[in-house]
Amino acid sequence: xxxxxxxxxxxxxxxxxxxxxxxxxxxxxxxxxxxxxxxxxxxxxxxxxxxxxxxxxxxxxxxxxxxxxxxxxxxxxxxxxxxxxxxxxxxxxxxxxxxxxxxxxxxxxxxxxxxxxxxxxxxxxxxxxxxxxxxxxxxxxxxxxxxxxxxxxxxxxxxxxxxxxxxxxxxxxxxxxxxxxxxxxxxxxxxxxxxxxxxxxxxxxxxxxxxxxxxxxxxxxxxxxxxxxxxxxxxxxxxxxxxxxxxxxxxxxxxxxxxxxxxxxxxxxxxxxxxxxxxxxxxxxxxxxxxxxxxxxxxxxxxxxxxxxxxxxxxxxxxxxxxxxxxxxxxxxxxxxxxxxxxxxxxxxxxxxxxxxxxxxxxxxxxxxxxxxxxxxxxxxxxxxxxxxxxxxxxxxxx
Ligand code: GLY
Numbered sequence: 001x002x003x004x005x006x007x008x009x010x011x012x013x014x015x016x017x018x019x020x021x022x023x024x025x026x027x028x029x030x031x032x033x034x035x036x037x038x039x040x041x042x043x044x045x046x047x048x049x050x051x052x053x054x055x056x057x058x059x060x061x062x063x064x065x066x067x068x069x070x071x072x073x074x075x076x077x078x079x080x081x082x083x084x085x086x087x088x089x090x091x092x093x094x095x096x097x098x099x100x101x102x103x104x105x106x107x108x109x110x111x112x113x114x115x116x117x118x119x120x121x122x123x124x125x126x127x128x129x130x131x132x133x134x135x136x137x138x139x140x141x142x143x144x145x146x147x148x149x150x151x152x153x154x155x156x157x158x159x160x161x162x163x164x165x166x167x168x169x170x171x172x173x174x175x176x177x178x179x180x181x182x183x184x185x186x187x188x189x190x191x192x193x194x195x196x197x198x199x200x201x202x203x204x205x206x207x208x209x210x211x212x213x214x215x216x217x218x219x220x221x222x223x224x225x226x227x228x229x230x231x232x233x234x235x236x237x238x239x240x241x242x243x244x245x246x247x248x249x250x251x252x253x254x255x256x257x258x259x260x261x262x263x264x265x266x267x268x269x270x271x272x273x274x275x276x277x278x279x280x281x282x283x284x285x286x287x288x289x290x291x292x293x294x295x296x297x298x299x300x301x302x303x304x305x306x307x308x309x310x311x312x313x314x315x316x317x318x319x320x321x322x323x324x325x326x327x328x329x330x331x332x333x334x335x336x337x338x339x340x341x342x343x344x345x346x347x348x349x350x351x352x353x354x355x356x357x358x359x360x361x362x363x364x365x366x367x368x369x370x371x372x373x374x375x376x377x378x379x380x381x382x383x384x385x386x387x388x389x390x391x392x393x394x395x396x397x398x399x
Contacts, residue, residue, distance in 0.1 A: 016214030017041040019373055020204055022192045022229065023222030025052025026169065027351050027358060029176035030366035031219050031373075033095075036183035038374050043186040043213060045205055050177040052223050053358055054169035056247050056328030058276040058284040060263055061085060061360045062164045064134045065109050067125065073384045074337045075132060078357055080381055081364035082163070088363035089167070095179040102175050103168030105279055109263040112144050112151065112158035114312055118267055119156045126159055136161045148260055150314050166263055166276055169359050188213055192222070195231035195348070202347035206231075217373055219349045224294075224331040226352040236343045239390050240353045242294055242329035245287035246302035248310075249324035250317065252281045259283065259316070266313050273309040275317070283320065285310045288327075296327040330355050339387040340368050341378040349373070350387045 019035045021028045024046030036042045060066070063078035089104040113119035129136045137160040144158040145151050181187075190207040195218065197203065204214035220226045224242035252259040260283070265274035276284040288302045303325055310317050333339060333353030338361060342349050351369050354361050368382040378386060 016204055016216075017043040017186065018215065019043070019217050019219060020045065020213055020215035021219045021221055022046075022195075022205055023052070023220070023226065023352075024049030024177075024187070025221070025223055025358075026054045026173050026176060026362050027223070027354060027365055028219070028221035029173065029180055030362050031221055031351050031369040032185045033176055033180045033183055034366040034370035035373050036180065036185050038370050040373060042184075043188060043215065044180065045188040045190060045192045045207060045213060047189055047191050047208075049187055049189070050173040052173075053328045053330060054173045056245065056326045057169040057359050058247060058274060058286045059103070059167045059169040059172070059359050060109070060164065060274060060276060061166060062109060062263070063360060064129060064136060064161045065111050065159070065164050065265060066356060067129055067132065067134070068336070069128065071336060072132060074357070077337075077364060077381060077385065078360055081361045082165075084363040084367070085165070085167070088366075092175050092179055095182060096175045100171070100175045100178060102172045103278055103280070104165065105167070106165045107262040107277075108160070108162040109164035109265065110139075110144060110148060110158050110160055111265050112313065113156045114152070114154060114266060114268060115156065121267055122157065122159055129159075135163060148262070148264055150259055150316050151264070152313060152315055164263065166278075167359060168278060172359065172362070193230060195220075195229055197231060197233070197345065200346065202345055217347050217349065219351055219369060219373070221351040223352060223358075224329045226331065226350065232348070233345055235391055236345045236348065236387075238333070238339050238350050238352050238387060240331045240333055240339070241291075243332045243355070244290040244292050244295060244327055245330055246290075246298055246306065246325070246327045247284060247286040248303060248306055248322060249326075250283040250285060250320040251323050252277065252283050252320060254281070256316075256320070257281065259320075260314070264313060266309070268309040268312055271305065271309060273306060273313060275310060275314060282323075283317075285317075294329070296329065298325045298327050302327070330358070334390065338365070338385050339390070340365065340382045340385045341372050341387060342376070343387050344391055
């Protein structure tokens with residue numbers, strides 16, 4: 001008997017799969033890979049698997065430098081995932097074989113201040129990190145420039161965080177796609193238009209063109225689109241919204257290398273800017289944060305602001321070839337944390353709302369979702385992220 005039959009408790013199965021994952025971005029793919037590894041017959045529906053926000057993301061694994069007030073619970077999950085990254089990447093390399101390196105680079109991060117306001121902001125962040133037991137070191141401007149000689153002479157100080165690394169999200173998505181294929185995951189290259197619900201239980205999805213795929217359990221992992229899949233009951237629909245991020249890619253010619261040796265970031269006039277140098281010479285500059293609905297236009301203003309702020313940080317950057325401009329949509333939830341696990345609709349699970357941390361949270365999301373799909377229970381580490389925290393039933397409970 002398959003584990004999904006056990007979960008249903010009615011002994012029945014259908015002609016589809018054990019698990020249908022709606023959405024083939026990195027979160028959907030890692031869920032499918034981990035489910036298939038546990039022996040579940042798994043399918044993914046996505047017109048372009050391996051795409052989504054990972055095609056735009058810079059891939060910072062920045063649990064410490066992206067810490068925000070009020071997000072200490074999320075910090076625990078972020079750290080758990082960061083800790084798993086080396087073993088996760090090694091397992092993925094074993095599953096995919098040579099030639100599919102995901103660009104995991106233990107390079108560390110330097111967050112710097114350009115003026116007195118930035119410096120005060122960074123000092124606050126340092127105090128919060130210290131209170132949370134995190135490791136970061138305050139450096140003078142001169143010490144920052146000694147580490148990264150391309151930094152602007154005006155840098156006033158910075159935070160050295162040796163534990164915040166990077167991975168290349170595009171290569172990660174490609175490797176996960178291959179790992180899924182090798183693990184026997186079936187891909188339906190179409191859009192899921194509607195969730196099907198039979199006798200108050202999620203049973204699959206109707207695809208563009210009218211085909212229907214069925215499964216014992218459905219995982220909605222479609223990034224910001226998760227919030228608008230037809231057929232999902234209103235009280236279960238995840239409250240995720242798109243937050244646009246514009247990102248640039250530059251190339252560091254070999255003669256300029258090493259241009260930067262680690263991720264460098266700053267808050268310039270209230271906007272975050274980060275520069276992520278890859279070993280292959282790509283330099284990613286991100287990112288705007290815009291609440292503009294489904295718009296993914298790359299704008300002159302967005303590119304201008306990113307280049308202006310990045311130039312203040314590292315003036316020599318304007319010499320580099322600009323190779324790509326792109327915009328993507330972060331799936332944001334009301335508390336900036338993901339929604340993981342079962343919903344109030346039997347058979348329907350969520351793995352969405354990862355907002356700024358989708359790449360970082362990929363390993364832990366895969367583990368959590370595999371556990372949920374095989375046992376029906378959310379592991380302790382994921383309990384604070386149950387989708388039920390947003391359901392009306394929960395909100396109506398007395399305090
Ligand atoms: N975590 C980086 C970003 O969301 O822009």
